[in-house]
Amino acid sequence: MKDSAPLATPAITTTGNSQVLNIWGGFPLAGEVRISGAKNSALVVMAGALLGAQACRIHNVPHLADVRKMVEILLSLGVKVGHSAGGVLDVDARDLQGASPSYGLVSQMRASFFILGPLLARLGETWVPLPGGCDIGARPVELHVRGLQAMGAEVEIDHGIVHAWVKNRRLQGTRIYLDYPSVGATETLMMAAVLAEGETIIENAAQEPEVEDLANFCRSLGAKIRGAGTNTIIIVGVQDLHGAEYSIIPDRVEAGTFLVAGAITHSSISVFPAVPEHLTAVTAKLQGLGFDLVSDYPRQLRILSPLVYPGTDIETMPYPGFPTDMQAQFMSLLSLSSGDSVVTETVFENRLRHVAELNRLGADIRAKGNHAIIRGVPHLSGAPVMATDLRASAALVLAGLAAQGQTTIRGLHHLDRGYESLEVKLQALGAKVERTYQPD
Ligand code: UD1
Numbered sequence: 001m002k003d004s005a006p007l008a009t010p011a012i013t014t015t016g017n018s019q020v021l022n023i024w025g026g027f028p029l030a031g032e033v034r035i036s037g038a039k040n041s042a043l044v045v046m047a048g049a050l051l052g053a054q055a056c057r058i059h060n061v062p063h064l065a066d067v068r069k070m071v072e073i074l075l076s077l078g079v080k081v082g083h084s085a086g087g088v089l090d091v092d093a094r095d096l097q098g099a100s101p102s103y104g105l106v107s108q109m110r111a112s113f114f115i116l117g118p119l120l121a122r123l124g125e126t127w128v129p130l131p132g133g134c135d136i137g138a139r140p141v142e143l144h145v146r147g148l149q150a151m152g153a154e155v156e157i158d159h160g161i162v163h164a165w166v167k168n169r170r171l172q173g174t175r176i177y178l179d180y181p182s183v184g185a186t187e188t189l190m191m192a193a194v195l196a197e198g199e200t201i202i203e204n205a206a207q208e209p210e211v212e213d214l215a216n217f218c219r220s221l222g223a224k225i226r227g228a229g230t231n232t233i234i235i236v237g238v239q240d241l242h243g244a245e246y247s248i249i250p251d252r253v254e255a256g257t258f259l260v261a262g263a264i265t266h267s268s269i270s271v272f273p274a275v276p277e278h279l280t281a282v283t284a285k286l287q288g289l290g291f292d293l294v295s296d297y298p299r300q301l302r303i304l305s306p307l308v309y310p311g312t313d314i315e316t317m318p319y320p321g322f323p324t325d326m327q328a329q330f331m332s333l334l335s336l337s338s339g340d341s342v343v344t345e346t347v348f349e350n351r352l353r354h355v356a357e358l359n360r361l362g363a364d365i366r367a368k369g370n371h372a373i374i375r376g377v378p379h380l381s382g383a384p385v386m387a388t389d390l391r392a393s394a395a396l397v398l399a400g401l402a403a404q405g406q407t408t409i410r411g412l413h414h415l416d417r418g419y420e421s422l423e424v425k426l427q428a429l430g431a432k433v434e435r436t437y438q439p440d
Contacts, residue, residue: 018440021409021423023400024432025382029267031429032300035255035274036062036420037087037248040111041213044187045248046070047114048214049091050079051122051194052221054243061089061248062420065413069109073101077115092243093122100127103160107131109417113141113184116162117191120153124169130160143185147176151189151196173198173237181206181231181318187214194223196237205233208319209278213249220244252278253325254419255301257394259283260329261426262303263291264336264402269429270302281322285330288312289337311339311376316347328354328395335363336402337376345370354392357385361399361407379404387411390418397422401431410438 037060047070049056061067061083071081071089078097082090098119106112106129119126130141141162145155148164151171155164173196178185186206191214193200205211207229215228221241227233255274262269263286276283276295283293283301289312292304311334316324324347334341335358345351355367360383364375382405387393393415400407409415412435415422423433 018437019412019435020438021397021400021412021415022434022436023382023397023403023407023409025380025401025403025405025407027265027401027430027432029262029265029269029401029426029429029431032270032272033258033425033429035250035258035271036060038062038210038213038251039064039066039253039418040183041210041248042067043070043111044114044210044214045217045246046074046089046091047111047118048191048217048221050074050077050093050096050115050118051191051218051223052241052243053094055090055092055094056221056243057245058089058091059087059245059247060250061087062251063087064418064420065416066109066111066418069105070111073105073112073115076101076105077119096122098123098126100161101129103129110184113144114187114191116144116164117148117188120148120164120166121171121192121195125165126163128162128164130157130162141184143178143180143182144188147178147185147189147202148192150174150176151192151200171196171237173200173235175201175203177203178205180204183208183211186211186233190215190225190228190233190235191218193235193237194218194225194241195239196235198237200235200237202233202235203231205231206318207231209249209252209275217244217246220246249278250274250299253323253391255279256282256323256326257329257398257419258425259286259293259301259303260326260333260398261401261429263305264333264398266305266307268302268304270296270300273299274301275299276301281320282326285312285314285322308338311337311341311374313342313344315344318347324348324351325391327351328391329398331355331365331372331374332358332395332399332402334374335365335377335399336380337374339376341374341376343372343374345372351389353388354395357388357392357396358399360385361403363399381405382407384408384410387414390414394419397426401426408438
């Protein structure tokens with residue numbers, strides 16, 4: 001692990017307000033797109049690397065603004081971080097310090113809160129600012145906090161800072177039932193438990209593939225975890241963890257987004273590498289609409305699209321239900337269906353803000369509470385639109401690919417948080433897309 005260099009600043013910008021994406025829609029796509037490592041796995045695994053007292057090498061880390069922010073947070077904790085070509089990140093937390101990362105860094109990204117569990121487990125005391133992130137809901141952290149308290153931590157929240165400490169420096173294993181299978185809370189508590197004394201059982205745990213990926217990473221460090229990927233996770237704490245080399249799973253949301261790109265442009269495209277089992281809720285929904293999905297070889301999925309498809313109803317759920325992170329993209333697809341659809345968002349309370357932007361492109365969608373009622377229209381037409389959050393911006397890109405004429409999307413900092421080189425990948429499939437600067 002000695003050949004790594006300091007992490008270079010990515011070519012992407014994190015303040016992309018002056019950048020716009022121009023899309024000239026109506027062109028079919030063709031070919032295969034390479035799927036990056038999962039953002040939500042990479043971020044939590046980077047935090048998990050704080051648990052090890054030796055260096056970790058993480059492969060398949062996507063080149064994203066959120067990853068860059070997490071690197072800055074790790075650096076501010078005295079951790080050495082370096083990268084090599086091809087998404088390889090080295091994280092060496094042997095000199096981990098207890099310093100609190102700045103509010104400025106943490107407030108920009110929800111995933112930064114992941115450092116709480118590992119810092120508490122390794123150092124016995126930490127101060128972490130309450131997180132920020134996409135404006136898709138209140139996103140409280142009481143499940144994280146209550147779980148840590150059940151493990152013997154003292155927690156005080158004052159002026160937006162979470163101060164957590166353990167009197168005898170070591171958390172105690174216990175039984176924790178989560179009121180809701182929160183992904184973040186499951187991950188925080190799993191990371192806290194791997195260095196706790198005794199056994200921790202997390203019931204009603206989140207079952208998302210990224211939770212399982214984190215568990216596999218922790219196991220590679222020497223943690224004792226079983227049941228990750230089911231609703232009951234059992235962790236037997238160990239004294240310390242070593243380093244490891246680990247590869248992040250493919251991003252199921254990116255893969256799903258590209259499958260919808262194929263669907264909405266009536267094209268046949270394939271995604272690789274992908275884990276089809278991680279995409280079952282998405283592929284089942286596409287198949288229900290008449291799209292064909294075939295696997296020509298392992299870890300690949302190809303979509304074949306009909307010209308006309310009906311509407312359908314969708315309700316977002318924790319995994320293995322339909323993912324909230326694919327809701328906006330499907331709304332674009334359903335806006336061009338030949339029927340009516342109802343989309344119900346149950347996971348986040350403020351995740352329908354793309355409705356107004358899709359309507360600017362000619363969609364016929366009415367939002368009421370957490371429901372969106374969609375009447376399929378024969379075509380969309382290009383217009384200037386504003387990205388309101390990460391997946392909403394993906395939905396606008398998809399709608400723009402199908403719309404007649406030019407769509408211009410602003411607010412690209414949302415897109416850059418979660419999609420690596422999106423326009424480059426789309427261009428390779430034949431899309432007419434370009435990123436340019438436009439004065440604010
Ligand atoms: C993660 C993902 C995000 C995805 C979401 C649901 C990362 C970095 N982000 O977010 O992309 O959309 O899972 O699949 O992995 N909640 C509480 N109290 C808590 C914690 C959560 O009420 O203490 C609520 C949230 O407000 C939300 C719901 O639970 O309404 C789901 O949140 P959670 O599963 O925790 O999502 P995140 O981990 O924030």
